Amino acid sequence: xxxxxxxxxxxxxxxQMMQTMFAxxxxxxxxxxxxxxADLLESNFSEEMWALPKLSEHDEWPAWRVAYIQRxxxxxDSHDDTDDLRRQRMISTNPRYVLRNxxxxxxxRRAASGHYSEVQKLHKVLQEPFQRQExxxxxxxxxxxxxxxxHLRVSCSS
Numbered sequence: 001x002x003x004x005x006x007x008x009x010x011x012x013x014x015x016q017m018m019q020t021m022f023a024x025x026x027x028x029x030x031x032x033x034x035x036x037x038a039d040l041l042e043s044n045f046s047e048e049m050w051a052l053p054k055l056s057e058h059d060e061w062p063a064w065r066v067a068y069i070q071r072x073x074x075x076x077d078s079h080d081d082t083d084d085l086r087r088q089r090m091i092s093t094n095p096r097y098v099l100r101n102x103x104x105x106x107x108x109r110r111a112a113s114g115h116y117s118e119v120q121k122l123h124k125v126l127q128e129p130f131q132r133q134e135x136x137x138x139x140x141x142x143x144x145x146x147x148x149x150x151h152l153r154v155s156c157s158s
Contacts, residue, residue, distance in 0.1 A: 024051045034046075048142075096132060097136050100145055
């Protein structure tokens with residue numbers, strides 16, 4: 001999409017901002033799905049949001065936000081769309097919960113000691129990753145990954 005100076009602007013800048021800020025890909029898109037256009041315009045984030053506030057610290061955020069809102073406005077004008085419909089559509093394609101390394105690691109460690117409740121909980125939550133689930137929220141599955149998990153490495157060997 002295009003912003004006020006006429007330069008091409010859009011999702012590539014969003015991805016660059018995520019990379020620069022080490023922002024979470026999944027939650028950035030999910031939070032864009034959940035925030036209203038009016039709140040986005042004001043950078044008014046709910047307390048539970050953490051990915052978009054992190055992105056908003058990037059120097060390009062103000063220009064990107066304006067360009068994105070302009071794009072949304074064009075979409076509404078050309079498709080008889082509403083902000084609620086946009087949010088519903090985006091929520092249905094951007095999961096709130098994804099299996100993260102630390103979640104799998106916790107489940108594996110507990111299962112190795114004979115406790116399978118974490119595996120069962122993950123299985124249940126990940127069957128409906130687009131739907132808010134109290135058990136997942138309580139378990140922190142939509143929260144920032146814990147600091148200790150930055151050092152986890154995935155291996156395909158068994």
